[in-house]
Amino acid sequence: MKFSEIESEQWESLKPYLDTCLLPLGGLHGSESPIEVITALEKLRDVLDIVEVPYKGRVVTYPAIQYQWHEEVTFVQMVDQICHQLKQQFTFVIVVTADEKIENMQFAHADMLVSSKHLDNPMKEEILQSVQQLWTKV
Amino acid sequence: MSGEHNEQPKKSVFRKEMSRRQFLSYTLGGSGAFMVGVPLLYNVRFAVDPLLKPDADGEYVKVVEVSEVTQEPQSFQFERLIVDGWYKNDTTFEAWISKDESGNIFALSPVCKHLGCTVKWNGSQDFSDEYFCPCHAARYTKDGKNLTVAPAPLDEYPVKIEDGWVYLSTTKPNSRV
Known part of the structure; x- marks a missing residue:
């Protein structure tokens, strides 16, 4: 579920069940036209739906990092740092992106990366299985 | 005087x-x-115009031919027009449709009653002939009766059979268990 759907008084009781954080990465640079921004965000939403819809009761979608304004190395370090911080709250962190450049980056503190490659079967089914396997590591 | x-x-x-x-x-x-x-x-x-319009939620949607429905639950997807105030959107829904022992067709919602994940028939190798939720291992019988974790049975779609097709309406609480 989205972070904003959780009521403050519910969080303590839900916390044991919601152990996986989804961190969306938009990959925008600011040079995109409004139409390109819409397309990018719609694609990101579609990729997010792969995991968010079937696993709604175990994942929490956090606010997205929409822009990538640093050099690649700095960006990876920044995302990794955020993943590391998120692990103070969650057992697992899954990075979600529809950006082709980000798809090929390695985030050491993320447990998994879901991308536009997983939009269709059989890759979609594979990534869903991978998420379930991840949970068996608890 | x-x-x-x-x-x-x-x-x-x-x-x-x-x-x-x-x-x-x-x-x-x-x-x-x-x-x-x-x-x-x-x-x-x-x-208040949307409030005065007749409610389209209760309408039946054509989903699958009767001949395709078996005793074994199968997942079928269908689209329904959702009207939320001024916002209209075709939304995809899923139903697990099967026949009971008397041959009556029934359809269940795949939404787990624990925290809303999506259940699957035979979703776990450890529990055959049951619906299984991958999130927190909630389990349900073929009729949708909750066995573990979930506090309530799976919701049910009202079914209408017409001209050899199965039509489904919007979910209601399970009446089978």
């Missing part, structure tokens, strides 16, 4: 005349109320 006649004192005729101030107040007030009220009435009607 009879000549005595108690004359009532003559009442003075009081003509209730409207003052110029009152006349202007009534006419200007009335005109103002009319000028504000009529547009307000139409705007309120416009604002």
Whole structure:
């Protein structure tokens, strides 16, 4: 579920069940036209739906990092740092992106990366299985 | 005695005349109320228009041919137009449709009643012939009865059979268990 759907008084009781954080990465640079921004965000939403819809009761979608304004190395370090911080709250962190450049980056503190490659079967089914396997590591 | 006649004192005729101030107040007030009220009435009607439209949620949607339905639950997807105020959107829904022992077709929602994940028939190798939720291992029977974790049975879609097709309406609480 989205972070904003959780009521403050519910969080303590839900916390044991919601152990996986989804961190969306938009990959925008600011040079995109409004139409390109819409397309990018719609694609990101579609990729997010792969995991968010079937696993709604175990994942929490956090606010997205929409822009990538640093050099690649700095960006990876920044995302990794955020993943590391998120692990103070969650057992697992899954990075979600529809950006082709980000798809090929390695985030050491993320447990998994879901991308536009997983939009269709059989890759979609594979990534869903991978998420379930991840949970068996608890 | 009879000549005595108690004359009532003559009442003075009081003509209730409207003052110029009152006349202007009534006419200007009335005109103002009319000028504000009529547009307000139409705007309120416009604002609540979606509430006055007939509810499309209860309509049946054609999903699958009867001949395709088996004793084993199968997942079928279908689209329904969801109207939320002014926002209209075709949303995809999923149903697990099967026949019971008497051959009656029934359909269950895949939404787990624990925290809303999506259940699957035979979703776990450890529990055959059951619905299984991958999130927190909630389990349900073929009729949707909750066995573990979940606090309630799976919701049910009302089913209508017409011209060899299965039609489904919007979910309701499970009536089978």
